[in-house]
Amino acid sequence: MTKFYLYHADAFKKLKTIPDNSIDLILTDPPYNLSSYSTGNMKFSWRSDINNDLATWDRNFNPIDLKDDFVRILKPTGNIMAFCSYNLIGKWHETFDPLFDTFQFFVWHKTNPVPKFRKAGFLNSCELVVCMWNKGHVWNFGRQNEMHNFFESPICMGPERLKNPKHPTQKPILLLTHLLKIATNEGDTVLDPFMGVGSTGVAALQNKRNFIGIELEKDYFDAAQKRLKNILL
Numbered sequence: 001m002t003k004f005y006l007y008h009a010d011a012f013k014k015l016k017t018i019p020d021n022s023i024d025l026i027l028t029d030p031p032y033n034l035s036s037y038s039t040g041n042m043k044f045s046w047r048s049d050i051n052n053d054l055a056t057w058d059r060n061f062n063p064i065d066l067k068d069d070f071v072r073i074l075k076p077t078g079n080i081m082a083f084c085s086y087n088l089i090g091k092w093h094e095t096f097d098p099l100f101d102t103f104q105f106f107v108w109h110k111t112n113p114v115p116k117f118r119k120a121g122f123l124n125s126c127e128l129v130v131c132m133w134n135k136g137h138v139w140n141f142g143r144q145n146e147m148h149n150f151f152e153s154p155i156c157m158g159p160e161r162l163k164n165p166k167h168p169t170q171k172p173i174l175l176l177t178h179l180l181k182i183a184t185n186e187g188d189t190v191l192d193p194f195m196g197v198g199s200t201g202v203a204a205l206q207n208k209r210n211f212i213g214i215e216l217e218k219d220y221f222d223a224a225q226k227r228l229k230n231i232l233l
């Protein structure tokens, strides 16, 4: 029977209570440190606001602060996959590359990114995921053409996109499912210490993986709890 455990807590404190060698996959989407670049939501007279409001939680994050606990709680056969903004990729690599046999990156290409109305500069249509593991890790290699470090999908929208609360960075289940099916087997335990509204948990439970989630903001935590309970009903 698939299980989940959710904690309304500060990830940096809660991670210390997770037992050594107990997690098969850390699949997470931590803060990006991009909020200082944010100019708030974009307002238009002819359509609803476009979400550009990177929140107060999105600051003072340094992957080095996760290093000891991530290494301690991951099973020897485990994998780590973490969404990562362009400004932090150097820090992730510098911190984690020396600790694992392999460090790779993966690209999520959004087929419907926010348009550039002023037509100056590229659309922000790609997100990076840093991935790391040691020899002997779980890896369900599919056909060669399914194993590119690139995946295309729309951003989260339609009925999947929560309206209340609206999370500015809710990730699509399709993408998370693709990643966790490669890096885990049924019955394994997936951890997301920055779970937002619980998208990683939804993908985990739908695919018969156990899930542990941590979230600091009460509204997001409550939304995640509701979503996950509905899956196991």
Ligand SMILES: C[S@@+](CC[C@H](N)C(=O)[O-])C[C@H]1O[C@@H](n2cnc3c(N)ncnc32)[C@H](O)[C@@H]1O
Binding pocket: 009, 010, 011, 012, 029, 030, 031, 057, 167, 169, 170, 171, 193, 194, 195, 196, 197, 198, 199, 200, 214, 215, 216, 217, 220
């Ligand atoms: C990028 S979002 C994750 C969104 C998630 N992927 C989803 O689909 O909903 C990062 C989340 O980390 C949470 N967060 C930030 N600092 C935290 C901390 N110290 N402990 C736990 N959660 C934290 C934020 O509230 C935010 O919801």
